[in-house]
Amino acid sequence: MPRPFRCRKVFFNPQYTYFKPAGVPLSSIEEINLTLDELEAIRLSHKEELYQEEAAKKMNISRQTFGNILDSAHKKIAKFLLEGKSLRIKGGEVEIMGRKFLCMECKKEWSVTFGTMRPQRCPECDSKNVYRVQQNNDGRCLGRFRNGCGRIGGKI
Numbered sequence: 001m002p003r004p005f006r007c008r009k010v011f012f013n014p015q016y017t018y019f020k021p022a023g024v025p026l027s028s029i030e031e032i033n034l035t036l037d038e039l040e041a042i043r044l045s046h047k048e049e050l051y052q053e054e055a056a057k058k059m060n061i062s063r064q065t066f067g068n069i070l071d072s073a074h075k076k077i078a079k080f081l082l083e084g085k086s087l088r089i090k091g092g093e094v095e096i097m098g099r100k101f102l103c104m105e106c107k108k109e110w111s112v113t114f115g116t117m118r119p120q121r122c123p124e125c126d127s128k129n130v131y132r133v134q135q136n137n138d139g140r141c142l143g144r145f146r147n148g149c150g151r152i153g154g155k156i
């Protein structure tokens with residue numbers, strides 16, 4: 001029986017998603033795909049500097065799975081750096097987590113992924129009177145994704 005899929009929570013939605021070596025025509029480059037969960041493992045380990053145990057808990061996976069994801073990410077990045085490939089960040093079986101905001105003027109509610117700046121104004125009425133809706137530290141799921149085929153639900 002297949003094991004039930006455990007959602008990999010991701011608290012970062014990258015702004016830059018494509019990298020290539022300078023001066024090499026795109027058509028002759030092999031592309032490597034780094035998934036969002038792999039990028040998140042890199043970010044939690046090497047930028048947030050969490051222990052694997054903590055990072056795994058944050059992503060809602062076992063420590064062993066976290067180790068495997070991190071290992072896979074390191075190998076892809078090594079290949080990218082050493083072999084002149086290009087790197088695209090996309091996909092993975094993940095839940096993108098975000099924060100919810102509320103406009104006190106027009107009552108619009110909207111969500112922003114972690115890793116993006118706090119909104120200064122309401123996207124609807126341009127008011128500055130916007131507040132974060134308090135939730136637990138994890139925020140809320142903005143959308144679930146699966147490899148390649150894009151979104152399962154939510155908006156991103």
Ligand SMILES: [Zn+2]
Pocket residue numbers: 103104105106107108122123124125126127
């Ligand atoms: Zn508003």
